[in-house]
Amino acid sequence: MKRFGHYLGNIAGAVLALVMYSELEVLYFRPQRFDLAQYRVFVTALATVIVLFAISYIYRRQLKEENDWGFDETPHWDWRRIGIAMIGFVLIVVGSIVMLNLVGGGVSKNQESLNKIAEYNAGLFRILVVFIAPFCEEHIFRGMFFNIFFTKKNTRNKWLGIVASGFLFGYMHDPALSKYILVYWVLGMVLAWVYMSTKDLRYSILVHMCYNALGFI
Known part of the structure; x- marks a missing residue:
């Protein structure tokens, strides 16, 4: 019973994180839904800090309860894992090109919608896409996902988790299940591989940020 409660609690935490992230996206992409007037910048900045802190807190609290993989242990930075992140960046770029072809x-449709939003809200759009989205999505689709469904450390869970995490990432970006879900699926699997190979979200977040930033170069 205790185990079941722990499982439900982690799911509830992930759902809460996803809802907060979704609402933050609305604040950035469609601020007209909120009557903020001259307080828009202040409210947006405050909401961003609160949401990022809350999502990070939920993830780290889950790790304190169970962390068989050894995620987020110190030291956080070393050349081996930086090398893995660099390989991951190359893989995600090549993978996206190959899959698009x-x-x-x-x-x-997801990208079309983002392109339209960018035409009217370029500044906030770039901030969210390059910095905030990678932070939130890696915590939810990699960190919390493995904390819920693949907590036991073994080779089967690692690779099943990478494939499943990639699919969830793809589905959330293409819920219509069009052919483009294959592209997002591959991107998600590369990011999951980086996370599982480094055992630290900092690296998958960094790769995700660099990849998203390519769209603005």
Whole structure:
């Protein structure tokens, strides 16, 4: 019974994190939904700090309860894991190019929507896409995901978790299940591989940020 409660608690934490992130996206992408007037910048900044802190807190609290993999242990930075992150960045770039060619090019509906938002809200759009989205998505789709479904350290869980995490990431970016979900799936698996190889979200967040930043170069 205790184990079941622990499981439900972690799921509730992940759902709460996803809801907070979704609402923060609305604040950045569609601020007209909120009557903020001259307080818009202050409210947006305050909400961002609160949401990022809350999501990080939920993840770290989960690790304190159970952490068979040894996630987030010190020291956080070393050359081996930096090298893994660099390999991950190359893999995610090559993987996206290959998969886009395989599905026939073009852009997904999710990307079309983002492109339209960028036309009217370029500044906030870049901040969210390059910095905030990678932070939140890596905590939810990598960190919390493994804390819930693949807590036991073994080779099977590692690779099943990488594939499943990638699919969840793909589905959340393409819920219509179009051909483009394959592209997002591969991207998600690379990020999950970086996380599982380094045992530290800092590296998958960094790779995710660098990849998203490529769209603005």
